[in-house]
Amino acid sequence: AQKITQTQPGMFVQEKEAVTLDCTYDTSDQSYGLFWYKQPSSGEMIFLIYQGSYDEQNATEGRYSLNFQKARKSANLVISASQLGDSAMYFCAMRHLMFMNRDDKIIFGKGTRLHILP
Amino acid sequence: DTAVSQTPKYLVTQMGNDKSIKCEQNLGHDTMYWYKQDSKKFLKIMFSYNNKELIINETVPNRFSPKSPDKAHLNLHINSLELGDSAVYFCASSSSTAGGQYFGPGTRLTVL
Numbered sequence: 001a002q003k004i005t006q007t008q009p010g011m012f013v014q015e016k017e018a019v020t021l022d023c024t025y026d027t028s029d030q031s032y033g034l035f036w037y038k039q040p041s042s043g044e045m046i047f048l049i050y051q052g053s054y055d056e057q058n059a060t061e062g063r064y065s066l067n068f069q070k071a072r073k074s075a076n077l078v079i080s081a082s083q084l085g086d087s088a089m090y091f092c093a094m095r096h097l098m099f100m101n102r103d104d105k106i107i108f109g110k111g112t113r114l115h116i117l118p
Numbered sequence: 119d120t121a122v123s124q125t126p127k128y129l130v131t132q133m134g135n136d137k138s139i140k141c142e143q144n145l146g147h148d149t150m151y152w153y154k155q156d157s158k159k160f161l162k163i164m165f166s167y168n169n170k171e172l173i174i175n176e177t178v179p180n181r182f183s184p185k186s187p188d189k190a191h192l193n194l195h196i197n198s199l200e201l202g203d204s205a206v207y208f209c210a211s212s213s214s215t216a217g218g219q220y221f222g223p224g225t226r227l228t229v230l
Contacts, residue, residue: 035218039159045208045221089159095212095219105174106151106219108161 002027004092006109014117019079021112023092026073032096034075036066039111040088048090051075087116121145124209124222131199132230138195139225141209149173150192151219152184153208161208167192196227204229 003026013019025034036048051059051066059066067076079086092109122143131137143150151174152164166174170186181197192209206226210219 033218037218037221043206043226044223045210047218047220050218091161106163106166111159 002029002094002096002105002107004094004107004109006090006092006112008112009110010113010115012115012117013082015084016081019082019086019114020067021077021079021090021092021114023075023077023109024073025075025092025094027094027096029096032094034066034068035093035095036064036075036077037091037093038086038088039091040085045091049077082116084116084118087114089113122209122211122220122222124207124225126225127223128226128228130228130230133199133201135199136195136197137199137227138193139207139209139227141192141194141222143190143209143211143220143222145211145220147211147213147220148189149212150186150189151210151212152192152194153210153221155206155208155224157205165192165194199227199229201229203227 005024007022032053034051038046038048049059049061049064049066051068058068063080065078067078089111091111094107096105125140149168151166153161154164155161164176164178165184167186183195186192206224208224209222212219
C-alpha cells in the first residue's frame with residue numbers, strides 16, 4: 001500500500017539556519033511524483049516543490065530544494081536560510097498517475113509543524 | 119488573477135441542512151479535486167475529476183455529491199449535514215500529466 005511518513009511532528013529552528021524536513025514514502029509503482037506543501041496559520045495550502053520519480057536531478061525552487069533519494073525512498077525538503085515567515089505546517093505528498101487505467105492516487109503525510117525562532 | 123477560488127470561505131449551518139461549495143480554476147488544468155482537512159490537520163482526498171469525469175471517489179458518504187459542469191468548475195454539494203462534517207474543505211487542480219496541485223483558499227464548514 002502507498003504511504004507517506006513524516007516522522008517529525010514539530011521542529012524548532014533558529015532564524016537563518018537551514019532546515020531539513022523528513023519525508024519517506026512507500027510505493028511499488030515506478031512512476032510517481034513527490035510534492036511539498038506549506039500551510040501557514042492563515043490556512044491556505046501553498047505548493048512549494050515537485051520531484052518526478054524519473055527526474056535525475058534534485059528539484060530546487062528558490063530557497064527550497066528536495067533531497068530525493070530514490071533507493072531509500074526519501075524526499076526530504078531542505079529550506080536554506082530560514083526566515084520567520086517559514087513558520088508553518090509542511091506536508092509531503094505523493095501522486096501516482098495512471099490515466100490509461102483511470103487511476104490517480106494522491107496521499108499526504110501527517111505534516112511537520114515548523115517554528116522559526118528569532 | 120486568482121488561480122483556484124472557492125466560495126464561500128466560511129459556512130456555518132445547522133445539522134440536517136443541505137449546502138454547496140463552489141470551486142473554479144483559471145489555470146487551464148483538466149483535473150480537479152476535493153479534499154477534507156480534519157481538526158488534526160490530516161488531509162484526505164475525497165474526489166478527483168478529470169475532464170469532467172469522476173476518477174477517484176474515496177470512501178465518502180453518498181451525502182456528498184460532486185458536480186463538474188465544465189473543466190474549470192467542480193462544485194461540492196452536501197446533503198443532510200452532520201456534526202462530523204465540520205472541517206476545512208479544499209478544492210485543488212492540477213495538470214493531468216504531472217506536477218503539483220494548486221489549492222483553493224479552503225472553506226471552513228461548521229455544523230451546529
